[in-house]
Amino acid sequence: MPAIAFGGDYNPEQWPEEVQDEDVRLMLEAGVDLVTVGVFSWALLEPEPGRYELEWLDRVLDRLGAAGIGVDLATATASPPPWLAHRHPETLPATADGTRLWPGGRQAFCPSSPVYREHAVRLCRTLAERYGAHPALRLWHVGNELGCHNPLCYCDVSAAAFRLWLAERYGDVAELNRAWGTAFWSQRYGSFDEVVPPRTVTATANPTQQLDFRRFSSDQHLANFIAERDVLHEVSPGVPVTTNFMVTSHIRELDYHRWASEMDVISNDFYVTAADPEGYRELAYCADQTRGLAGGGPWLLMEQSTSAVNWQPRNVAKQPGELLRNSLQHVARGADGILFFQWRASQAGSEKFHSALVPHAGTDTRVWRETVELSRTLDRLDEVVGSRTDNDVAILVDYQAWWACELDSHPSTDVTYLDRAHAVHAALTDLGIGVDVVHPDTDLGHYRLLVVPTLYSLTDASAARIEAAVSAGATALVTYFSGIVDEHDHVRLGGYPGAFRDLLGIRVEEFYPLRSGDRVALSDGSAGDVWTELLHLAGATAEASYVDGPLPGVPAITRHQHGEGVGWYAATRLDRPSLAALVARLVEEAGVRPIAPGRPGLELTERTDGERRWVFVVNHTDTEAVVDVAGHDLVRDEAFGGRVPAGGVAVVRR
Ligand code: GAL
Numbered sequence: 318m319p320a321i322a323f324g325g326d327y328n329p330e331q332w333p334e335e336v337q338d339e340d341v342r343l344m345l346e347a348g349v350d351l352v353t354v355g356v357f358s359w360a361l362l363e364p365e366p367g368r369y370e371l372e373w374l375d376r377v378l379d380r381l382g383a384a385g386i387g388v389d390l391a392t393a394t395a396s397p398p399p400w401l402a403h404r405h406p407e408t409l410p411a412t413a414d415g416t417r418l419w420p421g422g423r424q425a426f427c428p429s430s431p432v433y434r435e436h437a438v439r440l441c442r443t444l445a446e447r448y449g450a451h452p453a454l455r456l457w458h459v460g461n462e463l464g465c466h467n468p469l470c471y472c473d474v475s476a477a478a479f480r481l482w483l484a485e486r487y488g489d490v491a492e493l494n495r496a497w498g499t500a501f502w503s504q505r506y507g508s509f510d511e512v513v514p515p516r517t518v519t520a521t522a523n524p525t526q527q528l529d530f531r532r533f534s535s536d537q538h539l540a541n542f543i544a545e546r547d548v549l550h551e552v553s554p555g556v557p558v559t560t561n562f563m564v565t566s567h568i569r570e571l572d573y574h575r576w577a578s579e580m581d582v583i584s585n586d587f588y589v590t591a592a593d594p595e596g597y598r599e600l601a602y603c604a605d606q607t608r609g610l611a612g613g614g615p616w617l618l619m620e621q622s623t624s625a626v627n628w629q630p631r632n633v634a635k636q637p638g639e640l641l642r643n644s645l646q647h648v649a650r651g652a653d654g655i656l657f658f659q660w661r662a663s664q665a666g667s668e669k670f671h672s673a674l675v676p677h678a679g680t681d682t683r684v685w686r687e688t689v690e691l692s693r694t695l696d697r698l699d700e701v702v703g704s705r706t707d708n709d710v711a712i713l714v715d716y717q718a719w720w721a722c723e724l725d726s727h728p729s730t731d732v733t734y735l736d737r738a739h740a741v742h743a744a745l746t747d748l749g750i751g752v753d754v755v756h757p758d759t760d761l762g763h764y765r766l767l768v769v770p771t772l773y774s775l776t777d778a779s780a781a782r783i784e785a786a787v788s789a790g791a792t793a794l795v796t797y798f799s800g801i802v803d804e805h806d807h808v809r810l811g812g813y814p815g816a817f818r819d820l821l822g823i824r825v826e827e828f829y830p831l832r833s834g835d836r837v838a839l840s841d842g843s844a845g846d847v848w849t850e851l852l853h854l855a856g857a858t859a860e861a862s863y864v865d866g867p868l869p870g871v872p873a874i875t876r877h878q879h880g881e882g883v884g885w886y887a888a889t890r891l892d893r894p895s896l897a898a899l900v901a902r903l904v905e906e907a908g909v910r911p912i913a914p915g916r917p918g919l920e921l922t923e924r925t926d927g928e929r930r931w932v933f934v935v936n937h938t939d940t941e942a943v944v945d946v947a948g949h950d951l952v953r954d955e956a957f958g959g960r961v962p963a964g965g966v967a968v969v970r971r
Contacts, residue, residue, distance in 0.1 A: 318702060321653055321654060322350060322654030322656065323348055323655055323691075323692050324349040324660070325352060325620070325656045325674060326658045328660070331664070332661065334376070337376075343675060343680065347685075347689050349692070351389055351456075352660060355392075357396050359393045359394060362374065364398070369443055378448060382453030388454055388456075389455060389457075391458040392437070395460045397425065397433060401433070405430075405432045407427075408427055409472075410427045411475075415516065422466065424466040424467045428541060430474055433541075438548055441548050442548050445549050449549075457558040458560065459560040462562075462563050464538045465568075468538070468571065469530065476513050478533075482533045482536065482537075483509055483512060501523075512526075527724060531572075532717070535716075539571075542560055543579060558581045559581060559582040559584045560580070560584070561584045564603045565599070566603065572716040586619050587618065595937075601920060604646060604649075607651070608651035609755040613651075613705050618644075622658065623635070623657055623673060623676075623687070624672035626672070627669070648701065657674055664677075694952055697951050700951070701926075704931070706922070706924055710751070710753065710909055711759070713757045714754055714756065714770075718774045719734040728830045731848075734771055734773070736770075744901075746915070747897065747918075748911050749911030750909060761785075762789070765907040766792050767792070769783065771798050774803065775803075776803065784879075787879050788882060790880075790881035792882055792906055794887065795814070795820075795887075798814075799814050799816075800815055800818075801813055801815065801816075821875065822855050823852055829866075830848055831848065837849055837873075838866075839864065840863075840864050843895030844892050844895055845890050847889070849889050851871060852888055857877035863889075914945060916942070918936070918937040918938035919942045920933070921934055931951070931971070933968050934961050934966060936964060939964065941961065941963055952967055
């Protein structure tokens with residue numbers, strides 16, 4: 318793409334056809350150059366099985382194409398029409414307790430259904446044959462947010478597919494018995510035929526069965542993507558294919574690290590949590606993770622909202638300036654396109670109170686004016702398109718560890734997977750340091766600082782990779798409840814954290830989770846809550862010990878020279894100032910330099926094309942920020958004066 322793409326989901330089928338003339342006129346006024354068409358139009362495109370009505374879509378694409386507006390064309394398979402469930406009720410998904418989910422919402426299909434797959438692929442082929450060479454076509458969009466509403470299906474069709482998947486994974490039922498630890502509670506299986514999904518059970522379900530069911534379910538959705546993608550590649554060669562991910566902190570259903578390599582373009586949907594006054598921090602973290610999935614290169618923000626959404630409990634409107642800040646946060650972290658849900662606010666349906674580019678009140682509105690202004694600002698940033706980011710710090714995350722960490726029957730429900738990752742990301746960001754969020758199996762060789770937050774489960778290979786990076790000179794910060802189990806959720810014996818004992822030079826004998834609200838004080842003035850553990854030094858030095866709580870005198874923060882590098886361990890959940898102090902020390906020790914000196918609420922990130930560097934400054938605070946960077950500010954198109962107003966932004970070409 319020559320320029321930062323700008324646009325959003327366009328659902329003209331919800332409006333009389335004459336509205337399209339105004340749509341195109343307004344799109345041109347707003348600088349829209351990419352729209353996603355047809356996401357929820359299966360029922361209109363194929364009103365009965367095998368009978369297609371595509372002429373209306375021809376006219377939409379022709380009209381957009383004539384205006385020079387590009388199309389991200391959906392394969393329209395996100396939501397099957399009512400006739401599919403009516404004729405094939407077995408395509409409907411079921412919950413763990415056997416409840417069938419009915420049509421009337423969206424995405425009402427079982428991800429393992431061969432009947433759904435067959436109909437979806439046929440529609441996809443029909444659209445690919447008709448539009449594969451259309452001049453307006455820029456990108457194919459398979460389904461939509463795959464697995465958003467139907468991530469885990471427990472029906473009999475899924476059960477049969479799960480058995481096949483398990484037979485493929487384990488080969489022999491004896492291997493499954495070993496991996497699932499079925500000697501426990503008399504769960505031994507005599508054959509794969511006896512296995513069912515982890516449906517509602519007495520007591521608690523086998524944890525490895527639960528994990529494998531998540532892996533299986535992610536793979537089934539991915540297989541649906543691949544089936545359509547392969548048709549698109551065959552019929553419409555050269556046109557890239559994507560599907561919009563949901564990299565956000567409240568959705569963990571699909572293992573996107575396994576998906577990323579199957580995408581031609583990584584795209585993501587992100588909606589700020591309105592109830593969180595610091596919601597911009599989650600945005601920053603998720604955008605860094607999305608760039609990680611894109612291998613450090615550019616990606617597309619497929620959806621965000623111009624103002625409020627309709628699905629949170631209190632749908633707070635965006636403050637003036639927030640839309641620009643949010644959008645630049647994404648561009649700063651590699652997004653080469655800023656798209657929205659949706660172009661025109663719906664008049665009917667359950668999303669009618671969701672903001673859009675064209676609000677119900679029309680264009681004489683704050684939202685419209687800010688949107689047009691945003692588009693103009695993005696136009697001035699086009700030179701960053703295609704550039705990448707090279708940071709010295711990585712946070713290592715894994716969806717499978719997230720699933721495993723939050724299984725039932727663990728020492729404390731207060732230990733949540735993302736808590737430490739978010740906290741360390743925020744502490745680094747406040748220092749003006751750019752952060753990558755990547756899977757442990759990424760090439761870690763060039764990082765100076767690795768953060769391993771609550772990485773409860775990992776493979777031997779991942780552990781070896783982290784160990785090798787530290788041996789070669791990196792500094793690592795490992796936080797509690799990391800390295801505890803292998804990929805089958807079997808405890809690594811000999812003392813916790815089994816995978817990192819040598820690296821950290823420690824041995825943990827027993828967990829001592831804290832009662833809700835209890836805090837512990839540390840000898841260096843730090844404080845923690847949630848978690849403590851009976852830790853012994855085995856080569857490491859104690860940098861701080863508990864002075865109260867259940868384990869006075871026991872080390873809480875340790876440091877261990879390992880090869881050329883250093884392994885740090887934080888055995889309690891440090892509060893914000895304590896973690897900030899520790900992170901500042903680690904950054905110093907690891908030789909990581911900030912882009913410019915930072916401060917809480919100020920974001921400094923950098924993109925580069927190898928020759929030029931652009932520093933993105935986003936000031937989320939209500940005071941002016943002084944930023945020690947010199948160059949040309951693309952936002953104002955003038956020399957950067959070193960000051961960014963409260964709530965303001967700058968993009969400085971150094
Ligand atoms: C996304 C979805 C869109 C729309 C949007 C509302 O999850 O892809 O179709 O529903 O949320 O925020």
